[in-house]
Amino acid sequence: MRLWNRHGWIIRRLGVAVLSLWVVSIVVFMATQALPGDAAVAILGRQATPEAVAIMRADLGLNRPLVTQYIDWFGGVLVGDFGESVGSGAPISDLIGSRIVNTAVLLVVSAVIIFPAGIALGVFAALRRDGPLDRVFSVTTPAMNALPAFVVGLVLVILFGTTVWKIFPATALFPPGEFPLRHPDVMVLPVATLVLSTVPYLALIVRATTIEALESDYVQMARLKGLRPRTVVLVHALPNVVVPILQTGAVILGHLAGGVVVVEFLFRYPGLGTSLTNAVSARDLALIQASTLLLAAAIVVINLIADILTVQLTPRLRTAET
Amino acid sequence: MSGNDPAQRGMPRRRFMKLGIYVVGAGGIAAACGDDAAAPAPTTTAAPSGTAAPTTTAAAATTTAAPATTAAPTTTAAAGPPIGGVLRLGTTGAGPRETVDPHAGGGSNANVARKFNLHARLQEIRADMAVENTLAEIIEPNADGSAYTIRLIDGAEFHHGKSIEAEDVMFSIQRMAEGGIMRDVLELADVANIRIVDRLTIELPMLTPAFVYSKSWGELASGIAPIDYDPETNPAGSGPFKLVDWVPGEETILGRHENYFGDPGSGGPYLDEVRLISFSDDLSRTNALLSGQIDAMDSVPIGQIPVVEGTDGLAVLEAEAGRVMFFYMRNDRPPFDDVRVRQAIRLIADRSQMVNQALSGRGAVANDLFSPFDPCYASEIPQRTQDIAEARRLLEAAGQSGLTIDLNVSPVIAGVVEAAQVLAQQATEAGVTINVVNLDPGDYYASWPDGWEFGFEFFANLQYPVIAPIVNGPGAFFNMPAWEDQEWLDLLLKARTEPDDEARCNIFKEMQALEHERGGYLIWGRANITDGYSTAYDGFVSHRLGRSFGQYDMRPVHQV
Numbered sequence: 001m002r003l004w005n006r007h008g009w010i011i012r013r014l015g016v017a018v019l020s021l022w023v024v025s026i027v028v029f030m031a032t033q034a035l036p037g038d039a040a041v042a043i044l045g046r047q048a049t050p051e052a053v054a055i056m057r058a059d060l061g062l063n064r065p066l067v068t069q070y071i072d073w074f075g076g077v078l079v080g081d082f083g084e085s086v087g088s089g090a091p092i093s094d095l096i097g098s099r100i101v102n103t104a105v106l107l108v109v110s111a112v113i114i115f116p117a118g119i120a121l122g123v124f125a126a127l128r129r130d131g132p133l134d135r136v137f138s139v140t141t142p143a144m145n146a147l148p149a150f151v152v153g154l155v156l157v158i159l160f161g162t163t164v165w166k167i168f169p170a171t172a173l174f175p176p177g178e179f180p181l182r183h184p185d186v187m188v189l190p191v192a193t194l195v196l197s198t199v200p201y202l203a204l205i206v207r208a209t210t211i212e213a214l215e216s217d218y219v220q221m222a223r224l225k226g227l228r229p230r231t232v233v234l235v236h237a238l239p240n241v242v243v244p245i246l247q248t249g250a251v252i253l254g255h256l257a258g259g260v261v262v263v264e265f266l267f268r269y270p271g272l273g274t275s276l277t278n279a280v281s282a283r284d285l286a287l288i289q290a291s292t293l294l295l296a297a298a299i300v301v302i303n304l305i306a307d308i309l310t311v312q313l314t315p316r317l318r319t320a321e322t
Numbered sequence: 323m324s325g326n327d328p329a330q331r332g333m334p335r336r337r338f339m340k341l342g343i344y345v346v347g348a349g350g351i352a353a354a355c356g357d358d359a360a361a362p363a364p365t366t367t368a369a370p371s372g373t374a375a376p377t378t379t380a381a382a383a384t385t386t387a388a389p390a391t392t393a394a395p396t397t398t399a400a401a402g403p404p405i406g407g408v409l410r411l412g413t414t415g416a417g418p419r420e421t422v423d424p425h426a427g428g429g430s431n432a433n434v435a436r437k438f439n440l441h442a443r444l445q446e447i448r449a450d451m452a453v454e455n456t457l458a459e460i461i462e463p464n465a466d467g468s469a470y471t472i473r474l475i476d477g478a479e480f481h482h483g484k485s486i487e488a489e490d491v492m493f494s495i496q497r498m499a500e501g502g503i504m505r506d507v508l509e510l511a512d513v514a515n516i517r518i519v520d521r522l523t524i525e526l527p528m529l530t531p532a533f534v535y536s537k538s539w540g541e542l543a544s545g546i547a548p549i550d551y552d553p554e555t556n557p558a559g560s561g562p563f564k565l566v567d568w569v570p571g572e573e574t575i576l577g578r579h580e581n582y583f584g585d586p587g588s589g590g591p592y593l594d595e596v597r598l599i600s601f602s603d604d605l606s607r608t609n610a611l612l613s614g615q616i617d618a619m620d621s622v623p624i625g626q627i628p629v630v631e632g633t634d635g636l637a638v639l640e641a642e643a644g645r646v647m648f649f650y651m652r653n654d655r656p657p658f659d660d661v662r663v664r665q666a667i668r669l670i671a672d673r674s675q676m677v678n679q680a681l682s683g684r685g686a687v688a689n690d691l692f693s694p695f696d697p698c699y700a701s702e703i704p705q706r707t708q709d710i711a712e713a714r715r716l717l718e719a720a721g722q723s724g725l726t727i728d729l730n731v732s733p734v735i736a737g738v739v740e741a742a743q744v745l746a747q748q749a750t751e752a753g754v755t756i757n758v759v760n761l762d763p764g765d766y767y768a769s770w771p772d773g774w775e776f777g778f779e780f781f782a783n784l785q786y787p788v789i790a791p792i793v794n795g796p797g798a799f800f801n802m803p804a805w806e807d808q809e810w811l812d813l814l815l816k817a818r819t820e821p822d823d824e825a826r827c828n829i830f831k832e833m834q835a836l837e838h839e840r841g842g843y844l845i846w847g848r849a850n851i852t853d854g855y856s857t858a859y860d861g862f863v864s865h866r867l868g869r870s871f872g873q874y875d876m877r878p879v880h881q882v
Contacts, residue, residue: 041767085418090570095418162612170613171606173599176569268606270572278417278571278602281763287418 010308017304024296025077029070031292032285060086060285077293083286092290096275098177100294103264103271105180107256109187110194114252118199119245122206127233129211137207141200149259153193153266161189172269190267194259198252202245209244213237243310250306254299261295403880408595409859411435411876412607412619415600417571423553424545425498431620432574432600434542435874439576439596440559441545442583444472444491445537449865449872451695451785453537457486457546457560457583459522461539467531470511474522478583480548481564482556486583488524492516493549495526504543511535562591562877574598576876590861590877611636611854618855618862620870624682624736630854637857639871641864643686643694643848644783647737649729649745650802652775653842657727658803661840662720668706668844669713670752671745677847680741684850690843691834692793693786695866698827700834713752726755730774732766737849738778745846773802782868783848786830790814794837803842810836858882 040056061069076083082092125137144152161170172190174183181187213219214237222236223229264273272291279287416430424441426433444458455461460473478486498504499513512527519525526535538544546560557565560583563576576596599616601607604623610616612633622630622638630636651658651667658664673687688694689705717723731742739760746756756776766777779802781789791814792798796806810833817829837843853870855862861879863872871879 090418157609157613162609166613169615170609171615173610173615176572265603266606268601268603268610274602275417281602282417282419284418 009311013304013307017300020300021293021297024300025074025293026070028289028292028296029073032288033066033069073289077290082290082293085287086282086284092286095287096272096290096294099271099275102180102269103260103273106187106190106194106260106264106269106271107253109181110191110198110256111253113191113195114198114202114256115249117195118202118252119206121199121203122208123210123233123238125203125207126210126214137203141204144196144200145204147197148262149193149197150262150266152197153189153263156189156192156196157266170267172264172267174270176270186267186269190263190269193263193266194256197259198256201255202248202252205248206241206245209241210237213240216240243314246306246310246313250303253302253306257295257298257302402589403592403861403878405592405880406594407592407859407881408597409593409618409876409879410597410599410616411871411874412599412601412610412616413870413874414604414607414620415571415602417600417602420570420600421553422557422565422568422574424547424559425494425500425504425543430600431870431874432598434869435598435620436565436568436574436576437542437545438561438874439563439876440557440561440565441547442478442560442562443541443544443546444474444539447540447865447867447873449863451866453540456540458539461536463533463536467533468528470526470528470535471519472524472526475583476522478560479581480558480560481579482548482558483581484548484550484558486546486548486560487521488518489549491546492518492524493551494544494546495524497547497551498544504541563596566595571600571602573600582877590879592861592878592880593876596876596879608854611856614856617859618853618871620853620874622852622854624684624852627682627684627852635857636854639853639855639862639864640684641851641853641870642866643850644866644868645685645735645849645851646688646692646781646783646845647681647685647741647778647847647849648688648780648843648845649742649776649778650773651842651844652773652802652804653806654804655775657720657722657725658775658842660720660722662716663722663725664840664842666713666716666720666722666752667749667754669709669716670749670754671706671844671846672708672748673706673846675748676741676744679744680737681847681849684852685737685847688845688847690838690841690845692781692789692845693784694848695783696786698786698830700831700838702831703835703838706838708748710751713754717752717754724753724755726757727776728757728759728774729776729778730759730761730766731778732761732763734763734766735780735849737847738780741846742778745844773804777802780849783866784868786834787817790830790833793843794833794841805842807836807840 040053040060040062057063061072064072073083080093082096084091085095121137121141125134128134157170158164160167168188169186170189172180172183172186174180174186214233216237218240219232219236222232227236260271261273261276263269264271265277268274272294275287276291276295278284279291413432413435414430415432420430420432420436422436422440424437442457444456444461445453446456447453457474457478458472459475460471463470472491474486474488474491480486480490484490495508495511495516496513499508499511510529510532512529515527517525517527548556548558548560550556551558559565559579562579562582564579566575566577568574574597576598578591578594582591599610601610601619604621604626607616607619608623608626608630611619611622611630614635627638630638651664653659653664658667668690677683677685677687687705689703691700691703693699694701714723717725729742729746731739733739739758742756742758742760746758749756779800781793792800794801794805794807794810795814796811813829813833813836817826817833851864851868851870853862853864858881859879860882863875863878865872865875867873
């Protein structure tokens, strides 16, 4: 019972996460079913003879009731069977296995740069509030933040890949199946795009929360006690901005998981994002469903972890829950 | 139901297709329905321009050469281009739907590139559209047209060392007939009863007497595979390059076939390796070329052509006006069921402006007719030009003054949406309002085969005898305007029985006159196909049929 009391909220939060995923699965399934026109015709395109359409409809199981189709599909998803690609007939898991790894690598490498860079930049600006550097920061970061990742990527490609300097590969071409970090050069521009399109937002939040913490009573008290400025910042101010940063971090990681679709498309990075865009253009429903569900699941899990860490790092919340 | 639904037509589609094939020869239907034409991906076309193919017949192809490794040093054949090197070719892919199967339909330019490089054919359609025997020594009908004799050249080998023999040709033809785009082509052939005459000869009986298979074996899906072929376990081919490795939708590694039979028309292959890299969009493919990550790419987007041209070490290969661009008007639905409305819309179009604005001038105007490179093309029919006054008169006579109509398009290939917008602008002069509806490709083709009242399409540059029945034949699948004209059909039937080439040509010209007068197509232009490549390589050729790099012919390509 104590265990339940202590961890009940985590279990409840997990339950909410599972519920979210289930709702997501319904949305994803219904969205793909709701594609305009007949899915079989859309897949066949100019080869859609009536006979071929009939065969394709039967192959896709489109003649069955929608609920039956969903239950069959979701039952498979629960045991890791996402079905087969319409185009190749190969199991979806075979098609996206290495792509999940590639996307995870891209996200992790980006996140490893984004968080230290964003926090350092935000704290730096907060500590020099209203100084010349902070003014530059205050002007440039919102502007950077307003640029879509696609534009940032294009500019980087033009600057460093194709037109001005040919320093880094403009597309992420590396042998299929190989671990992307074996080819760090092809990672540079995709990672830089994600970093540059995300760091400004994090830095702005960190700056604001750090300034708020620096103006708090407990920091003022620490200063009045004569503590060194460094100690004030590191021991008294920063621990209190961790939670807001964590929540912002979850939002940013969610943003990354979505933004990665655009970045992968732009750089032809062989991840889940390109898998999704290819699947959409080919009307490969099973592949669309699997790719979307996995990206959505990643966002749900990231938020779940952030929530758990937030509670663990916030004594008031932790106490309230026990 | 659609007018294209065979059940709604007087003549079932397959029956008509059979008739059409019987009349005109089978090969081009494969061309029309080929991957290139069928995929939403951009297609290509060509006519000789740019770099010329090596003129040598290059014995190097049939003898030993540099080891097939990416790091192989370049060596030089006795009197030909250097042997060796790895060419990375960026193509439009189709994700996991890609295939190595020589006889499967659908897909993308990546599929086309694989088909032509992995598998040789009995015949080849040359860059000037002439059809010549290659693997075949003889393809000829008997006196009464009840059977064809096909005899192979001796000494050709598959990638795995097996000699190419009659049993393989029988196997391949039967496999072609099972499905894919050659099935319709082979409808008149009794493929189940092919007889092996000797080691190199088969007899292909006809279900009904026919003389149409003499030049049908050079198209996309007619590759010759060994009798033990299996796309999964034994993907051996007969072409100039063999399959080393591939991941669908990503990369295909092709290695030089050392014992390629050495088609005298092509030279090569010289390269150790061709790496086909699939891209799903034009932008990243272009960037990869500009940054030197690939050595060649098909179908450079129009807007990027000056960029490629202006980049040191890159060049473009522009092929003349092979992609036929057109709008279709449904003859079986108002308002286009009135011929005067169709004629008016055709007269509204200022084709020069459409080519200049939609294709940036990289193309040519068309005259509402297909097949301008065909010997039977009706070039004597005057070019139709804009005539707003006459268009207004026709619309008024038809009771359609102030007509408002949707034109459904999709950015499947460059220039389509832009051409529709230009036409819409021009139409205002005649008091016609054309609402351009720009749809996602999936949404656009979701209407198929019902089609739209007013829509767009494009084709490779096929020969008239091939394309006529499939785009204008009653009930034909690609008869998008649902045009049914008895006079035209009678002429087609007449052509079928005409043994004299010139007389048959004249009949075809009469048919074109009818199409020009009252057909359902506004064929406004023909787009150039522009490929990009690194000048570290040479030997790329272009082709009039409508595919990049001379049908992705990598045989003559070599390092400089």
